[in-house]
Amino acid sequence: MNFIEIQSVISKKIGCKVSQTDIASALNVTRQNVNKRLKNNSELAYDEILALENYFQIVLIESDDFSQNEKDGNKNKILKLKYYSELSGKIESNTFILSKSTQNIIISPNCINNYMPQAEYFVLNANSDCMEPDIKLKDLLIIEYKTEKQITDNEIYIFYYNNQFFIKRLIRNINELIIKSDNEKSYYKVDMIEKKDMDKIYIIGKIVGLIRKF
Numbered sequence: 001m002n003f004i005e006i007q008s009v010i011s012k013k014i015g016c017k018v019s020q021t022d023i024a025s026a027l028n029v030t031r032q033n034v035n036k037r038l039k040n041n042s043e044l045a046y047d048e049i050l051a052l053e054n055y056f057q058i059v060l061i062e063s064d065d066f067s068q069n070e071k072d073g074n075k076n077k078i079l080k081l082k083y084y085s086e087l088s089g090k091i092e093s094n095t096f097i098l099s100k101s102t103q104n105i106i107i108s109p110n111c112i113n114n115y116m117p118q119a120e121y122f123v124l125n126a127n128s129d130c131m132e133p134d135i136k137l138k139d140l141l142i143i144e145y146k147t148e149k150q151i152t153d154n155e156i157y158i159f160y161y162n163n164q165f166f167i168k169r170l171i172r173n174i175n176e177l178i179i180k181s182d183n184e185k186s187y188y189k190v191d192m193i194e195k196k197d198m199d200k201i202y203i204i205g206k207i208v209g210l211i212r213k214f
Contacts, residue, residue, distance in 0.1 A: 001049065003038045006060070013058045026055035047078040047106070054080070054106050079112075080104050081142070082122040087158075087165050087204070095147045096160045096202035098122075105140070112142055112209040120145040122205070124158065130181040130188050131156060131167060135210060141167070142209035149203060156207040161193070161200060167207070177201070 001009075003023075010018045020038065024031045027048055044052075053060045082101035089098040105123050109115040126139040135141065135156070143158055151157060151170050158167050171178040175195045181188035193201060 001060075002041045002043050003034070004041050006044055006049075006052065007038070009060065010052065010056055010058065014056055018056070022056075023052070026052050050078060050080055051106050054104050057103065079107050079109055079121065081107060084122065084124045086127070087124060089160075091160075091202065094199075096204055098204070107142065107211065111211060112144075114208070121208070123211075126167065126210075128167065130183050131169070132183045134182055135167070135207070136212065140211040141207050142211070143205035144208045145205045146203055149198070149201075151203065152206070158204045158207070160202040160204060165204075 007018055007023065010023075020031050020034045024034045027034070028051075049060050081104065083103045083105040084098070084101055085103075087098065089096055091097070101122065107123070112121065122143055122145060124141045124143055126135050126137060126141050129137050141158075151172065153171050154169060156167065156169050158165065159170075160166075166179065169180045169182060171180060173192075177193040177198065179191040179193065181190075
């Protein structure tokens with residue numbers, strides 16, 4: 001699919017004419033770059049199509065002209081993940097089930113520590129400074145989805161406990177689970193969950209990467 005075609009298709013799908021500036025923002029390039037490629041009517045790469053799809057919240061992939069070889073050649077370069085500005089969900093069969101995501105985000109597998117193609121990942125806004133300096137407010141957190149109670153000591157997890165979501169470092173002790181913030185401000189105290197209350201904690205996922213907005 002070329003630039004002139006994609007501009008026309010997006011305009012029809014969103015119901016108004018899309019500008020060069022809009023396309024430049026979606027592709028994270030300058031308007032001059034888009035203008036040049038429109039004049040040359042150059043072809044878009046598969047990852048560029050996905051970026052436009054994510055930005056305008058429309059479906060383009062089903063009607064594009066990419067061959068399977070082109071898709072296979074790009075599948076390890078980009079990931080299309082569910083994105084949550086805030087989490088919500090419910091407990092079913094002793095597992096916390098996330099609500100359906102209404103947005104997606106495009107990232108590179110290089111952003112994920114020990115990326116595994118078979119794993120399930122999603123992206124969440126950091127909404128607290130409790131894990132500073134490693135995690136800052138408004139960072140985009142890449143989370144490997146997990147439902148089992150087993151944890152790796154001293155890793156950062158997102159979990160649901162006592163009707164709240166937490167992003168904290170978890171450490172197992174003999175008869176308790178230590179919940180620790182990295183931020184040294186005094187109001188972020190170290191909490192403990194006793195062994196008898198372990199079944200009340202629902203692990204949602206482990207933090208395996210982040211994207212920082214500057």
